[in-house]
Amino acid sequence: MLLNDLSSGVDLRPVRYQFATASGDAFDDNWLVVEGTVATPGGTWSFTDPCLLVDEAREVSAWLRAVAAGTVAVTEPDAEGELTPDTCFIEPVVALSLADRSEAGTAVVRVHLSLEAAPPWQQGEDMPDIYQYAVEVEVDTAALRHAADEWDLSLSSFPTR
Numbered sequence: 001m002l003l004n005d006l007s008s009g010v011d012l013r014p015v016r017y018q019f020a021t022a023s024g025d026a027f028d029d030n031w032l033v034v035e036g037t038v039a040t041p042g043g044t045w046s047f048t049d050p051c052l053l054v055d056e057a058r059e060v061s062a063w064l065r066a067v068a069a070g071t072v073a074v075t076e077p078d079a080e081g082e083l084t085p086d087t088c089f090i091e092p093v094v095a096l097s098l099a100d101r102s103e104a105g106t107a108v109v110r111v112h113l114s115l116e117a118a119p120p121w122q123q124g125e126d127m128p129d130i131y132q133y134a135v136e137v138e139v140d141t142a143a144l145r146h147a148a149d150e151w152d153l154s155l156s157s158f159p160t161r
Helices: 054-069 141-155
Strands: 002-004 009-017 031-040 043-053 094-101 106-113 134-140
Touching (some): 009 134, 009 141, 031 054, 043 054, 054 094, 054 141, 094 134, 106 141, 134 141
Antiparallel strands (some): 002 009, 094 106, 106 134
């Protein structure tokens, strides 16, 4: 699933289950390892982390389609300037929120990247608080629908076990 514009891009894809063999544990059996590649004006990096359950991963494409349909509200920072994502998961590594929407049919999607997904130059003591580092990407509705379709296609190899 690629979301990109002229200055930034985030490419996310599930690559495997965290554990190759199912053990009968509903959580352990369904952790997906997600690979991400991120490009911003400040630099590029990649990460690989087991950060989504299969059921959570299905929420990503539903959220993208809802943004494309105009049913997701813009999320502003709170009074202290803190960001709160619209869609977050058990592991706070990747999350999503809508930063802006234009009448021309584009949306600015925030991809929140925390912990293992944060930029390498912001690791350790420089690591931002959970959900506070986000890459904003301006995309049109066709690109959102395409990203949702790509994500669903990549998830087809990973049924709930």
